[in-house]
Amino acid sequence: MNAIAMDISRLIGRSHFSTPTGIDRFELQYANWAQKRSSHFLEIGRNRPIEIARTRATELISALAHRWSAAGLNPLQTEELQRIFAAIDGEAPWPKIKSASISPAGRTLHSWSRRAGKALRTILPANQFAAGASLLHVSHTNLHRPAAFNWLERQKRNGVFYVHDLIPLTHPEFVRPNEPMRHLQRMETILRHAGLVLCNSQATARSFRAFAEERGKPTPPIEVLAPGVEASFRRPNAAVHATRRPYFLVVGTIEPRKNHILLLQTWRAMVDAHGDDVPRLVIAGKRGWENAQVFATLDRCPQLRNAVIEAPNLGDTALAELMAGAAALLSPTFVEGYGMPVAEARAMGTTIIASDIASHREVAGDNALYLDPLDGRGWREAIEAHARYERRQRPHIVQHWDGHFGTLDGLLNEQRDRLPLGG
Numbered sequence: 166m167n168a169i170a171m172d173i174s175r176l177i178g179r180s181h182f183s184t185p186t187g188i189d190r191f192e193l194q195y196a197n198w199a200q201k202r203s204s205h206f207l208e209i210g211r212n213r214p215i216e217i218a219r220t221r222a223t224e225l226i227s228a229l230a231h232r233w234s235a236a237g238l239n240p241l242q243t244e245e246l247q248r249i250f251a252a253i254d255g256e257a258p259w260p261k262i263k264s265a266s267i268s269p270a271g272r273t274l275h276s277w278s279r280r281a282g283k284a285l286r287t288i289l290p291a292n293q294f295a296a297g298a299s300l301l302h303v304s305h306t307n308l309h310r311p312a313a314f315n316w317l318e319r320q321k322r323n324g325v326f327y328v329h330d331l332i333p334l335t336h337p338e339f340v341r342p343n344e345p346m347r348h349l350q351r352m353e354t355i356l357r358h359a360g361l362v363l364c365n366s367q368a369t370a371r372s373f374r375a376f377a378e379e380r381g382k383p384t385p386p387i388e389v390l391a392p393g394v395e396a397s398f399r400r401p402n403a404a405v406h407a408t409r410r411p412y413f414l415v416v417g418t419i420e421p422r423k424n425h426i427l428l429l430q431t432w433r434a435m436v437d438a439h440g441d442d443v444p445r446l447v448i449a450g451k452r453g454w455e456n457a458q459v460f461a462t463l464d465r466c467p468q469l470r471n472a473v474i475e476a477p478n479l480g481d482t483a484l485a486e487l488m489a490g491a492a493a494l495l496s497p498t499f500v501e502g503y504g505m506p507v508a509e510a511r512a513m514g515t516t517i518i519a520s521d522i523a524s525h526r527e528v529a530g531d532n533a534l535y536l537d538p539l540d541g542r543g544w545r546e547a548i549e550a551h552a553r554y555e556r557r558q559r560p561h562i563v564q565h566w567d568g569h570f571g572t573l574d575g576l577l578n579e580q581r582d583r584l585p586l587g588g
Contacts, residue, residue, distance in 0.1 A: 167577040168298035170205040175304040242483040303327035308351035323360030330502025331372040339422035359385040365503040393566030397485040398509040412445040414491040416506035420453035424497040436468040444552040451477040512563040
C-alpha cells in the first residue's frame with residue numbers, strides 16, 4: 166500500500182467554523198480515509214512540512230466529524246428547520262441575517278488551531294517523515310506560496326494534488342482582484358511537484374491540461390475522480406416535510422458567479438405580478454464577497470421580505486431535509502468545477518433546474534432542465550411551472566465515498582512505482 170502523508174492545514178485553520186464549506190467537507194472525508202489507513206498528517210510551514218502527532222490529528226478530525234457530519238438532526242438544527250418551514254408557510258416572519266456566533270466547542274477548536282502551529286514548530290524537528298511517503302494535498306491551501314513546497318524537490322518526493330477548479334484563471338471577473346495571481350501560483354506549484362493530479366470532473370481536467378499547455382509545461386498524469394455524495398443525501402425514501410406553500414432551494418456561498426441576482430430579480434417580478442401568492446426561495450449559504458448589489462437587494466428590497474429566506478448555517482442533515490421537500494433545486498451559476506448540490510439533488514430525486522454549463526451536464530446528464538444563466542424569462546417560466554405541481558424525479562444511485570476511496574487506492578497502487586517528480 167502506497168504510504169501517504171496528508172496535509173491538513175486547511176482543517177486546522179478552519180476548525181472553529183460551525184458549518185463547513187464544500188472543500189472543508191471534502192478534506193475531512195480525505196482525513197478520515199487517511200486516518201483509517203494509518204497515514205501521517207502534516208501542516209505546511211513556511212518552507213517545510215511539520216508532522217503532526219497522530220493523537221492530535223485524531224483529536225481534530227474526530228471533533229470536526231462530530232460537528233460537521235452528524236448522522237442526525239441535533240436540537241438546534243431541528244429548531245432552525247422548523248423556523249424555515251414556518252416562514253415558508255407564512256406562520257412566522259423570517260428575521261434578518263445576523264453574524265453567526267462561535268459555539269463553545271468552536272472556541273475550543275479555534276484556540277487549538279491558533280496554538281497548534283506555534284507549538285508544533287517549537288517541538289517537532291524538520292525530520293524526513295515517513296520515508297517514501299507521497300504528499301497528499303486536496304484543498305488548494307498554501308499552494309500560492311511556492312517556497313512552502315520546495316522541500317519536495319530537496320527530499321526527492323512526489324505529490325498527489327486534487328484540483329477543484331481553475332475558475333480564478335478562466336473567469337477572473339467572478340473572484341477577488343488578487344485571486345487570479347494566487348491561483349496561477351497554485352496551479353504552477355502543482356505542475357512543478359505533482360506526480361499525480363486528481364480532478365473532480367472532465368471539465369476541470371480539460372482546464373488544467375489547457376493551463377499546462379499554455380505555460381509550456383509537461384502535463385502530469387491526470388485522473389478524474391468525482392467526489393462522493395454525503396450519506397445525508399443518499400436517503401431517497403426519507404420523509405418529506407410537506408409545506409402548504411411550495412419552495413425552491415439554491416445552495417452555495419452568495420458570490421458573483423453563483424448568479425443569485427437572477428433569482429432575486431425573478432422573485433421580485435413574481436411578487437409584483439402575483440403579490441404574496443408566490444413560492445418561497447430558500448438560500449442555503451453564507452454571504453461571500455464582491456456582491457454588494459445582491460446583499461443590498463436581500464437587505465432592503467421590500468418585495469422580497471417574506472418571499473426569500475436566507476439560511477446560512479445549515480448542516481448536511483438539515484440541508485438534506487430541506488432539499489427533499491423542495492419543488493426544485495435551482496443552480497443558475499455561470500461556472501462550476503463540479504456542482505455538488507446538483508449531485509446531491511440527483512441522489513435525492515429532487516428536480517433540478519440548472520444553468521447549461523459543461524460541469525452540470527457532466528453531473529446530471531439528462532436528469533435536469535437546463536437553461537441559459539442569462540435567460541431570466543426562461544427561469545421564471547420554469548419556476549412558475551414547477552410551483553404548480555410536483556415533478557419529483559427518480560432517485561439515482563450516486564458514488565459513495567467508499568467507492569471514491571476504493572478507486573483512489575487503486576490509482577495510488579498503480580502509480581506507486583512510476584510517480585515522477587514534477588519538472
